[in-house]
Amino acid sequence: MxxxxxxxxxxxxxxxxxxxxxxxxQTGKIISSSRRKTKAESGFDSVVSRINKTxxxxxxxxxxxxxxxxxxxxxxxxxxxxxxxxIINTPNLKWKNAPLKAxxxxxxxxxxxxxxxxxxxxxxxxAYGAARNAKDVIGLFIGTGIGGGIIIGGRLLHGFxxxxxxxxxxxxxxxxxxxxxxxxxxxxxLASRLAIERDIRAAYxxxxxxxxxxxxxxxxxxxxxxxxxxxxxxxxxVVKGVIExxxxxxxxxVASLLNIFNPQVVILGGGLVEAIGEPYVKIVRETAQGNVxxxxxxxxxxxxxxxxxxxxxxxxxxxAWDMVEKS
Amino acid sequence: MxxxxxxxxxxxxxxxxxxxxxxxxQTGKIISSSRRKTKAESGFDSVVSRINKTxxxxxxxxxxxxxxxxxxxxxxxxxxxxxxxxIINTPNLKWKNAPLKAxxxxxxxxxxxxxxxxxxxxxxxxAYGAARNAKDVIGLFIGTGIGGGIIIGGRLLHGFxxxxxxxxxxxxxxxxxxxxxxxxxxxxxLASRLAIERDIRAAYxxxxxxxxxxxxxxxxxxxxxxxxxxxxxxxxxVVKGVIExxxxxxxxxVASLLNIFNPQVVILGGGLVEAIGEPYVKIVRETAQGNVxxxxxxxxxxxxxxxxxxxxxxxxxxxAWDMVEKS
Numbered sequence: 329m330x331x332x333x334x335x336x337x338x339x340x341x342x343x344x345x346x347x348x349x350x351x352x353x354q355t356g357k358i359i360s361s362s363r364r365k366t367k368a369e370s371g372f373d374s375v376v377s378r379i380n381k382t383x384x385x386x387x388x389x390x391x392x393x394x395x396x397x398x399x400x401x402x403x404x405x406x407x408x409x410x411x412x413x414x415i416i417n418t419p420n421l422k423w424k425n426a427p428l429k430a431x432x433x434x435x436x437x438x439x440x441x442x443x444x445x446x447x448x449x450x451x452x453x454x455a456y457g458a459a460r461n462a463k464d465v466i467g468l469f470i471g472t473g474i475g476g477g478i479i480i481g482g483r484l485l486h487g488f489x490x491x492x493x494x495x496x497x498x499x500x501x502x503x504x505x506x507x508x509x510x511x512x513x514x515x516x517x518l519a520s521r522l523a524i525e526r527d528i529r530a531a532y533x534x535x536x537x538x539x540x541x542x543x544x545x546x547x548x549x550x551x552x553x554x555x556x557x558x559x560x561x562x563x564x565x566v567v568k569g570v571i572e573x574x575x576x577x578x579x580x581x582v583a584s585l586l587n588i589f590n591p592q593v594v595i596l597g598g599g600l601v602e603a604i605g606e607p608y609v610k611i612v613r614e615t616a617q618g619n620v621x622x623x624x625x626x627x628x629x630x631x632x633x634x635x636x637x638x639x640x641x642x643x644x645x646x647x648a649w650d651m652v653e654k655s
Numbered sequence: 656m657x658x659x660x661x662x663x664x665x666x667x668x669x670x671x672x673x674x675x676x677x678x679x680x681q682t683g684k685i686i687s688s689s690r691r692k693t694k695a696e697s698g699f700d701s702v703v704s705r706i707n708k709t710x711x712x713x714x715x716x717x718x719x720x721x722x723x724x725x726x727x728x729x730x731x732x733x734x735x736x737x738x739x740x741x742i743i744n745t746p747n748l749k750w751k752n753a754p755l756k757a758x759x760x761x762x763x764x765x766x767x768x769x770x771x772x773x774x775x776x777x778x779x780x781x782a783y784g785a786a787r788n789a790k791d792v793i794g795l796f797i798g799t800g801i802g803g804g805i806i807i808g809g810r811l812l813h814g815f816x817x818x819x820x821x822x823x824x825x826x827x828x829x830x831x832x833x834x835x836x837x838x839x840x841x842x843x844x845l846a847s848r849l850a851i852e853r854d855i856r857a858a859y860x861x862x863x864x865x866x867x868x869x870x871x872x873x874x875x876x877x878x879x880x881x882x883x884x885x886x887x888x889x890x891x892x893v894v895k896g897v898i899e900x901x902x903x904x905x906x907x908x909v910a911s912l913l914n915i916f917n918p919q920v921v922i923l924g925g926g927l928v929e930a931i932g933e934p935y936v937k938i939v940r941e942t943a944q945g946n947v948x949x950x951x952x953x954x955x956x957x958x959x960x961x962x963x964x965x966x967x968x969x970x971x972x973x974x975a976w977d978m979v980e981k982s
Contacts, residue, residue, distance in 0.1 A: 407948050407950045407951070409950070416950055464814060464815055476915075478915070480807060480812065485807065485916070486917075487791060487916055487917025487918065487951075488791055488917050488918060488919040488954070488955060489917055489950050489951065489953055489954070489955075490917070491914075491917040491948060491950045491951045492915065492916050492917040493915070494914040494915070494917075494948060494951065495914070495915060497911070497914040497947075497948065498825075498911040498914060498915060499827065499907045499908075499910060499911050499946065500826065500827070500829065501828065501829065502827065502828065502904070502907055509948065511910070511945075511946045511947075512946075577829070580826045580829055581826075583826060583838070584824070584825040584826050587818075587821040587822070587824040587825060588803075588805070588819065588820070588821070588822060588825060588915070589812070589814055589819050590813075590814025590815050590816055590817070590818040590819040590821075591814065591815060592815040618838075619826065619838045619839075620824075620838075621734050621818060621821060621824065621836065623734045623736070623743055623816050623818045624734070624814075624816065624818045624821065626816055627815070627816070628815060628816075
């Protein structure tokens with residue numbers, strides 16, 4: 329095949345913590361990539377500029393030019409207005425009606441497909457990963473926040489206002505901690521990385537023994553998933569206890585999702601699941617098993633995302649490829 | 656039209672408390688009906704016999720014969736094995752692997768369509784009632800238990816093992832009261848008529864003032880929805896407080912369902928909603944409004960079932976008509 333026929337898309341994973349962009353072929357092969365911190369607190373314009381830098385660096389690293397790119401797909405924290413291509417508001421990024429799609433069209437001159445982070449995550453696993461042989465799939469992505477995505481009959485469920493799949497805001501504990509979304513006791517407020525960090529700090533402040541703040545110059549530095557996983561595997565009692573309880577909360581949420589959807593596969597992804605892996609998934613699976621109608625879990629797979637950190641960029645790329653195919 | 660061309664189906668609503676059968680035309684017109692108490696405690700064979708009596712009495716009352724019936728549809732508490740046509744197990748009826756469909760085929764000689772009570776309830780509202788202009792609909796039916804049903808793109812969601820829609824067993828309070836399903840803190844254990852009755856009795860036993868047990872020969876007699884509604888409207892403090900709290904729990908569950916599905920319409924039905932009506936629906940709507948992403952509730956209707964007590968028989972009839980059309 330002549331070089332001029334090799335066309336690609338760029339997939340972008342905009343997270344609360346980092347931006348990850350990749351040049352991706354239609355097969356799902358990642359040609360090159362680029363990452364930066366999101367620095368959400370620096371404001372929307374600054375983050376857009378950071379996104380664009382990752383896009384252009386990934387293109388440069390692929391040894392191609394913008395002309396070889398057919399489209400851009402991006403997964404963003406929601407809720408989104410898909411028609412307008414705007415981020416309506418989002419607990420972790422604190423923007424209102426941010427015109428994400430328009431800004432990326434302006435910067436790249438390419439058609440831009442946008443969907444929320446949970447949707448692109450599960451779309452990636454459905455198209456190229458752990459759910460590729462299933463038609464009814466639920467995804468839960470546990471990181472800084474908790475995202476979700478729903479595939480029914482092989483299609484993303486978008487809903488009446490295109491806002492379905494906000495599974496992180498299912499309420500599990502009406503008297504629970506306040507969530508970034510403004511409500512109380514959402515699973516995101518109980519089991520996200522930020523919730524886990526909050527609970528570890530509270531236990532530490534209350535005098536419980538944990539080594540997680542040792543070897544840290546600044547005890548206010550945020551606890552990354554990798555650091556949490558290391559302490560989990562070292563059996564740090566506070567960290568292990570908090571993470572286990574968080575995973576049990578996720579398991580109860582999965583039980584509810586099984587009773588609601590009775591899907592074929594439940595995919596668990598996101599930074600925290602990726603860092604801890606099967607020990608985390610096992611707690612979720614066993615908790616779900618103990619709290620669901622047996623028929624709703626019979627032969628249902630509850631498994632880790634296979635694409636790990638690449639779920640969302642690959643799903644974003646799939647969005648872009650689907651848009652290219654339709655046009 | 657000659658009399659021999661007038662064909663009907665029988666719809667059956669098998670509830671934890673009563674059996675309701677009706678002869679129904681393809682337009683959704685109810686020609687005749689018959690009701691009996693379920694008397695679940697008398698055992699499966701006895702209940703089947705009671706179901707058959709209602710079917711044959713409804714046919715007799717329609718002035719037709721069994722020859723004029725094309726099929727029978729029945730809504731039953733779940734979970735069900737739809738392929739086998741059996742009730743696998745159900746918190747309120749306490750049967751295991753009960754061959755409901757086979758027994759009705761034997762008794763009537765007709766094809767029998769079966770689905771769970773929540774599914775037929777929402778199917779009835781979708782085909783003939785409050786949701787007839789929507790494509791994405793969630794139903795919650797609050798009676799002895801809490802049933803649910805999900806319509807996406809105009810079709811009932813059945814799921815991998817045909818057990819989707821058990822919305823009554825979404826977990827809202829992990830440390831909450833034990834549910835009939837064996838788990839803790841399901842919305843059914845918090846807000847069903849049985850849960851409300853339990854909480855009223857507990858308050859009464861604890862010495863709180865309520866008149867609901869006055870004028871009752873036996874204070875152990877169960878509190879029907881009508882009696883609860885009367886006390887609610889008389890501002891009985893215990894009854895009103897317990898029902899309001901239960902409706903708030905339902906509202907939180909609706910908030911979760913809106914964030915999950917972002918449907919166009921949420922239908923609230925079942926004996927309790929029917930008995931109290933708009934004051935109940937209003938609490939649910941306002942609680943949901945306060946606990947959901949604004950976009951997930953924008954222009955979404957949260958309304959009472961229109962067919963009231965007929966949702967399930969009409970949905971069961973629709974099941975039967977759909978089966979007749981396909982054959």
